[in-house]
Each structure stands twice: as C-alpha cells, then as structure tokens.
Amino acid sequence: MMKHKKNTSVLLLILLSLLSCKKAGADNGTSTAPTNLVINAVVSSDGSGKVDFTASANNAVSYAYEFGNGDIKTTASGIIAYQYNAGGTNTYTVNVTATSSSSLTVKTSIQVTVTVTASEPKLVWSEEFDKDGAPDPAKWGYDIGTGNNGWGNSELEYYTDRSKNAVVEGGVLKINALKENYNGSAYTSARLLSKDKFAFTYGKVEVRAKLPAGAGTWPAIWMLGSDIATNGWPGCGEIDIMEHLGRTENTIYGTLHYPGHSGGSADGHTTVITDATKAFHIYTLEWTASAVKIYADGVLYHTTINSGSLPFNHDFFLILNVAMGGGFGGSVDPSFTNGTMEVDYIRVYK
Incomplete structure (x- = not known):
C-alpha cells in the first residue's frame, strides 16, 4: 500500500513538471509566428x-x-x-x-x-547668404584636409575653414581656390556641407551661382546620401547638380553615381551654356520617387528614372566646393593664382 502511494506521488510530480514546462513554452512564444x-x-x-x-x-x-x-x-x-x-x-x-x-x-x-494633384512647391529650407562673415555654422560644416582623408579624387587642394577660402560678402558665398603652399599642398580651397545639419528626401533644389575660370578648376554643387558612414560610396548614392571643368568652359555636368554607375560609368549628361564664369546661372534638381531630373537655366538635360533598387529614396545632404586638378579636374594652368565660385542662394522646395 505504501509503495503504491509513493509511485503515485512520483507520477503526479512528473505530470506537474511537464505541464509547467508546456505552459512556460507557450508564454515565451519561442515558436509562435504571427x-x-x-x-x-x-x-x-x-x-x-x-x-x-x-x-x-x-x-x-x-x-x-x-x-x-x-x-x-x-x-x-x-x-x-x-x-x-x-x-x-x-x-x-x-x-x-x-x-x-x-x-x-x-x-x-x-x-x-x-x-x-499638382500644387506649388513650398520652401522648406534656404540659404540666402545675406549676412557678411563666416558661413552660418547652424547650416554648414567643413571637410578639412586633402583627398588622403578618403573623399578625394587625387585633387591638389587642401580644404580649410579659413575666411580666405570661404566667406560671405555682399550677399553671396565666395569659395576661393588659391595657389599657395599650405600643409604640403600647392593650393587651398573650401568644401562646405550640410551633413548633420540639414538633409531631406525628395524635393526641388535651386542654386544660383557663378563659376570660377581657369584650367584645373573644378567647382561642384552636389549631394551625398546621409547613410554614407554605414553604406559607403557609391552605395549611399551621389547627385551632382552642377559640375564644371575650367578646361572646357561653359560645359555643365549633371551626374548620378550609384552601384554599377560610378566613376567612368556614371549616369549623366552635359549641356552648354554661355558665360558660366562671368554671370550667374540657375542650376536645378527635381527629385521624386519616380525620377531624378537636372536642369540648367530651366532647360532639362538629364533624367534618371528612380526606383526602389536605386539609392535615391532616402535623406541626402548638400555640398559646395571648388576642387583643383585631380582625375576629373585635369591639369592646372601654371598661370592660375585664384578662382572663386560665388553662390547667391540655395533653396529647397517640397
């Protein structure tokens, strides 16, 4: 009689243990799909x-x-x-x-x-450069150094944050490329960027600018994907709203870089305008989920059909710079002493 009672107790304990385990498994959802x-x-x-x-x-x-x-x-x-x-x-x-x-x-x-339905785009960000002095630190930071920092193209300049290389005067931003020996480089310039200060997905960008003259100058108004730190170039995407080479004056480049279309196989076109280095012109980007379009003075000259497979559906930030020489800029005219890109305004609409 006592032996039978002991066996019954053991069976009850095992049964309770099994029920407890089953209940715990149901609670933690280790195998429960939505x-x-x-x-x-x-x-x-x-x-x-x-x-x-x-x-x-x-x-x-x-x-x-x-x-x-x-x-x-x-x-x-x-x-x-x-x-x-x-x-x-x-x-x-x-x-x-x-x-x-x-x-x-x-x-x-x-x-x-x-x-x-079509509607007038709304201004969401602008830089009018209407206060003399250093560029607004709430809107702009700087890349400092040479292409050895990992973002160069064998360029010859040293980028600084000095006022002699970047200053707002008379209602325009002036980015000055100078021939001078500085930290081992033969030229200096500036590269301003809105990274960590302003970025956006889709919209219209309008920039009014006058470009520097002289073979070897390479001014650019462009954008990079904000995820560049975790998704390196060209995976992050690059949109060049305007590039100009002093050796082919008045030819304007509009280009996109992304996987399969970078470097020499970039996706872009050129257009020719007059007086690019003597007068202000308007360079425009229209960017939507369906297309990326680039204009000069209101004339469309490049279109890329956008899709989910391209890296043009997330935040990008703005960059302004004047490079010297390099793989794209080419040889610098030995008589070059200085060149300036003047930017009247940048306006972003949505």
Whole structure:
C-alpha cells in the first residue's frame, strides 16, 4: 500500500513538471509566428497623396511596410500615416511583414491607388547668404584636409575653414581656390556641407551661382546620401547638380553615381551654356520617387528614372566646393593664382 502511494506521488510530480514546462513554452512564444495579418488603408481624397495604414496580427511585435516606391518604414503599433509624392494617379503594391518576438514572420500585401494633384512647391529650407562673415555654422560644416582623408579624387587642394577660402560678402558665398603652399599642398580651397545639419528626401533644389575660370578648376554643387558612414560610396548614392571643368568652359555636368554607375560609368549628361564664369546661372534638381531630373537655366538635360533598387529614396545632404586638378579636374594652368565660385542662394522646395 505504501509503495503504491509513493509511485503515485512520483507520477503526479512528473505530470506537474511537464505541464509547467508546456505552459512556460507557450508564454515565451519561442515558436509562435504571427497569424491573421490584416491591412487596412484609408486614402485621402483631397489629392494630397496621404494614406493612413493600419496593420494588425496576433503575436506580432512589429510591422515593416514596403510602400511600393522603394521606401520602407517599421512601426511597433502597425499604424502609420504615409505621404506619397509622385504626381498624378498611381497604384502601389504595399507589402507588410509582421514579426513576432521570436523573429518569426508573416507577410501580406494590399494595393492602393493614390492621386497627387499638382500644387506649388513650398520652401522648406534656404540659404540666402545675406549676412557678411563666416558661413552660418547652424547650416554648414567643413571637410578639412586633402583627398588622403578618403573623399578625394587625387585633387591638389587642401580644404580649410579659413575666411580666405570661404566667406560671405555682399550677399553671396565666395569659395576661393588659391595657389599657395599650405600643409604640403600647392593650393587651398573650401568644401562646405550640410551633413548633420540639414538633409531631406525628395524635393526641388535651386542654386544660383557663378563659376570660377581657369584650367584645373573644378567647382561642384552636389549631394551625398546621409547613410554614407554605414553604406559607403557609391552605395549611399551621389547627385551632382552642377559640375564644371575650367578646361572646357561653359560645359555643365549633371551626374548620378550609384552601384554599377560610378566613376567612368556614371549616369549623366552635359549641356552648354554661355558665360558660366562671368554671370550667374540657375542650376536645378527635381527629385521624386519616380525620377531624378537636372536642369540648367530651366532647360532639362538629364533624367534618371528612380526606383526602389536605386539609392535615391532616402535623406541626402548638400555640398559646395571648388576642387583643383585631380582625375576629373585635369591639369592646372601654371598661370592660375585664384578662382572663386560665388553662390547667391540655395533653396529647397517640397
């Protein structure tokens, strides 16, 4: 009798232990994938391009949205308000991936048709260069040094933050390239950038500038992807709104660099204008989820069709510089002493 009772007690303990383990496994969700994933979309009817998405699923802790235009965003709640910008009426396939705490996933999709009506772009950032002195430190930082820092093209200048190389005078920014021996370099100049101060995704950029003369000068108004620290060039993407070579005066380059299209195989075109070094001209970028377009004085001369496979769907920052020589700038005229790029304004619209 006592032996039977002891065996019964042991069996009860084993049974309780098994039930406890099963319950613990159910609680921590180590093998539970999200289920019943549902997406709802409410498309604004006012032509703004706004869509309110709501996704829900059992056992989900996060939701990753792929909006069908190359943009991806993640939310813990499943609720997100998204703004489409491509003009006209477009249909997008939106994919949503729900993820559990144990990293198991389930995916589904929905189609949305969105209309964006034409409207006047709004100014979201500008630099008018209307205060004499050093460039505004709230808007601009500097790259300092030579191409040996990892961002050069065998150029000959040493970039500084000195006022003799970059100064605002009379309502314009002046970036001065000078022939002088400085820290082992034969020339000095400046390279200003809005990195960590201003960056944006999509919009219109308008720059009014006058360019330096002289063989070997290489002024540029351009942009780099803000993820360059973690996604090096050309993976981060580069948009050259304007480049000019003193050896081929008045030829303006508009170029995009990205994987498969960098260096000598870059994606771009040129146009010829008059008096690029004697008068101010307007250089424009129009950048959307569907295309990247580059203009000189209102004339379109380069278009790249944008897509989710290209690195032109995230934040970029602005860069202004005058390089000397290098692989693209070419040989410097021995008689060169100084050259200046003057920038009247930079305006960014959305």
